[in-house]
Amino acid sequence: MKTQSSTTSKLLHRVLLNGEEIIVSEDEPLLTQLERAGIQIEYQCREGFCSSCSLKLLRGNVAYPVEPMAWVQSGYLLACCAIVKSDIEIAFFVE
Amino acid sequence: MSYSTFNRKRFDSLKEPMFFGENVNVARYDQQKHPIFEKLIEKQLSFFWRPEEVDLSTDRKDFQKLEQHEQHIFLSNLKYQTLLDSIQGRSPNVALLPIVSLPELETWIETWSFSETIHSRSYTHIIRNIVNDPSVIFDDITVNAEITKRADSVSKWYDDLIELVNLYNTLGLGTHLVPGKGEVTVSMPILKRALYLTLVSVNVLEAIRFYVSFACSFSFAERTLMEGNAKIIRLIARDEALHLSGTQHIINLMNSGKDDPEMADIAQACEKEVYQIFMEAAEQEKEWASYLFKDGTMIGLNAEILSQYVEYITNIRMQAIGLDPVFPTKQNPIPWINAWLVSDNVQVAPQEAEISSYLVGQIDNDLDDSDFDDFDL
Numbered sequence A: 001m002k003t004q005s006s007t008t009s010k011l012l013h014r015v016l017l018n019g020e021e022i023i024v025s026e027d028e029p030l031l032t033q034l035e036r037a038g039i040q041i042e043y044q045c046r047e048g049f050c051s052s053c054s055l056k057l058l059r060g061n062v063a064y065p066v067e068p069m070a071w072v073q074s075g076y077l078l079a080c081c082a083i084v085k086s087d088i089e090i091a092f093f094v095e
Numbered sequence B: 001m002s003y004s005t006f007n008r009k010r011f012d013s014l015k016e017p018m019f020f021g022e023n024v025n026v027a028r029y030d031q032q033k034h035p036i037f038e039k040l041i042e043k044q045l046s047f048f049w050r051p052e053e054v055d056l057s058t059d060r061k062d063f064q065k066l067e068q069h070e071q072h073i074f075l076s077n078l079k080y081q082t083l084l085d086s087i088q089g090r091s092p093n094v095a096l097l098p099i100v101s102l103p104e105l106e107t108w109i110e111t112w113s114f115s116e117t118i119h120s121r122s123y124t125h126i127i128r129n130i131v132n133d134p135s136v137i138f139d140d141i142t143v144n145a146e147i148t149k150r151a152d153s154v155s156k157w158y159d160d161l162i163e164l165v166n167l168y169n170t171l172g173l174g175t176h177l178v179p180g181k182g183e184v185t186v187s188m189p190i191l192k193r194a195l196y197l198t199l200v201s202v203n204v205l206e207a208i209r210f211y212v213s214f215a216c217s218f219s220f221a222e223r224t225l226m227e228g229n230a231k232i233i234r235l236i237a238r239d240e241a242l243h244l245s246g247t248q249h250i251i252n253l254m255n256s257g258k259d260d261p262e263m264a265d266i267a268q269a270c271e272k273e274v275y276q277i278f279m280e281a282a283e284q285e286k287e288w289a290s291y292l293f294k295d296g297t298m299i300g301l302n303a304e305i306l307s308q309y310v311e312y313i314t315n316i317r318m319q320a321i322g323l324d325p326v327f328p329t330k331q332n333p334i335p336w337i338n339a340w341l342v343s344d345n346v347q348v349a350p351q352e353a354e355i356s357s358y359l360v361g362q363i364d365n366d367l368d369d370s371d372f373d374d375f376d377l
């Protein structure tokens, strides 16, 4: 299990979503980078309070520079404000 | 146990549950058991707006140019929104203030409800601008069968809770003979169950029913029609996103048992009913969609697309309170809605925040490199 090393690790990470792989950096939240890759993600506030952008985090780590106001269910992430900190695997809904 | 407007007992309000503990006495916000409610209050206050600031002069002309069936869609949707905010402008206060036990939550409820009164006032502003006689629209809300059907399903949970709490506050726990009702048992589990189901139905109202109505409002604006109305609805939607977050927090705190251990058992015990509330509401919203589009559809929106959105948004909201999504629609059929829903004042620049304030969310198993075998970094 990777722990503290995550903040100093390489700046690019792989995101696995529905069998598709997207490269993301730590410079921006996940949401904008997925959108740029042409993936449609639900959103409303884009600042962490509405929970619309919640995605299932199957594996890996993300971090929040500012604690989001929305309740983050365990095993989920908020795409609009999560910074990806390792390779991750995500999904839209629990299947 | 009758309600006291200034409880004279000495107790540590940081140890009280959200509901059914001591009545709140000192309104203090320097310390909070659940800081989230203080944050919601601050955010809601920062959102303050007045309907009159939005210019609706072109909407009147737009409305007159709409086809008959489009006017039906617009007005019915507006009536439904008026109904929902009429309920929300008073019910959290009436139902929840007598039983709340934390000062920050008490004030969140009041702040929340107050913002709903702004929404109601904005419907008057809109209706005044598009028709000569607002009464024709307002009066229909209490007689139109399609509308009153919706009123029953959203107010019944509130009304049940209010009745039980009234009995609790006047007669206390026990079995009481109530004229016209017979014997009614008031116990803590019964009260808490009524509270939990009410909160679920409120979440359904604000996080699903309202969003279906937003879709209709914005579908006009997508065609550059009724844009003043859309401006107001965007402000309302920003508030609703906060309200639904508040209710999700209350429900999730209850589910977790961290606030009141008994509440977690009650939540568990009524899980089946919670699923039912979500599924029934989704069905009702689909019926409503067929009523809206009964005389004709619009470019970009019809009963079928709106029903798919109902399923999709219901899935999202269910997942947010720890339920499994039940509907097959897993993609947003009207992705353009988000560009309308998004708040204008996006000012968070996470990368600027200090690294030391990072909160790390971790999942135990890390990705194995084999998952990315054919991937070249």
Ligand code: FES
Pocket: A042, A043, A044, A045, A046, A047, A048, A049, A050, A051, A052, A053, A054, A070, A078, A079, A080, A081
């Ligand atoms: S878009 Fe609102 S929490 Fe992410």
Ligand SMILES: [Fe+2]
Pocket: B085, B088, B115, B116, B119, B236, B240
């Ligand atoms: Fe409202």
Ligand SMILES: [Fe+2]
Pocket: B088, B116, B206, B239, B240, B243
């Ligand atoms: Fe609301």
